[in-house]
Amino acid sequence: MGLYDAARLFNFEVESSDNLRFIPLAVRFNLDRFGMRITLNQWQMLPHDDRVLLARFPVEDESEIEPNFDHAIEEMLRTHANVEPEKFTPESDPVWAHADAVPETVIRQSSLCGVSAPSLSQWAKLDRFQRFALAKLSRRTGELNHDFMPAMREFGLAE
Structure with a gap:
């Protein structure tokens, strides 16, 4: 491509x-x-x-x-x-590459935002780049990312 x-x-x-x-x-x-x-x-x-x-x-x-x-x-x-x-050496198996488990960081960031974390079926429907985005936006533990909620809305995961 x-x-x-x-x-x-x-x-x-x-x-x-x-x-x-x-x-x-x-x-x-x-x-x-x-x-x-x-x-x-x-x-x-x-x-x-x-x-x-x-x-x-x-x-x-x-x-x-x-x-x-x-x-x-x-x-x-x-x-x-x-x-x-x-x-640096790239991660060989990043968490966002897996559609079968929502990363803990995404669950914690969702909680910080006061919304439900994506369900496993919702997470599985996201493409790899969308999963990367949510994982990247939620990487700082305990710190609210201002783009996380807009991303959740854009991906159809929050209202």
């Missing part, structure tokens, strides 16, 4: 990403898959067109990962921020 025609943003991200001032989940997804970490400051040093391009890389797991994402972000960071992304 090639690049998307436009930046891949969930509806709830359009406002909260503030015109790609913040790192969108599509970019975070690919950073995690390639075992790369960048700071918000590094992201904001990239020209807007580069940020849009990075948000256009595919997130579907069934498709082959666009092989140039890692090269693109490394070159962009070298050129515009004079840094390299931090490297």
Whole structure:
């Protein structure tokens, strides 16, 4: 699969990403898959067109990962921020990859928001990228994420 025609943003991200001032989940997804970490400051040093391009890389797991994402972000960071992304070993079996168990962090974040956690059948109906998004938005234990409830609403899990 090639690049998307436009930046891949969930509806709830359009406002909260503030015109790609913040790192969108599509970019975070690919950073995690390639075992790369960048700071918000590094992201904001990239020209807007580069940020849009990075948000256009595919997130579907069934498709082959666009092989140039890692090269693109490394070159962009070298050129515009004079840094390299931090490297780590990607998780071989992330919790969001499983449709058969709602992660504890998602259950806790739901509780913090005062809503029911997704049922197992609801969780199973989400695609991998949606599950990634909820897991990513709920990763900080005990801390309410302002995008979690909008994501739950967008995915049909809360009113």
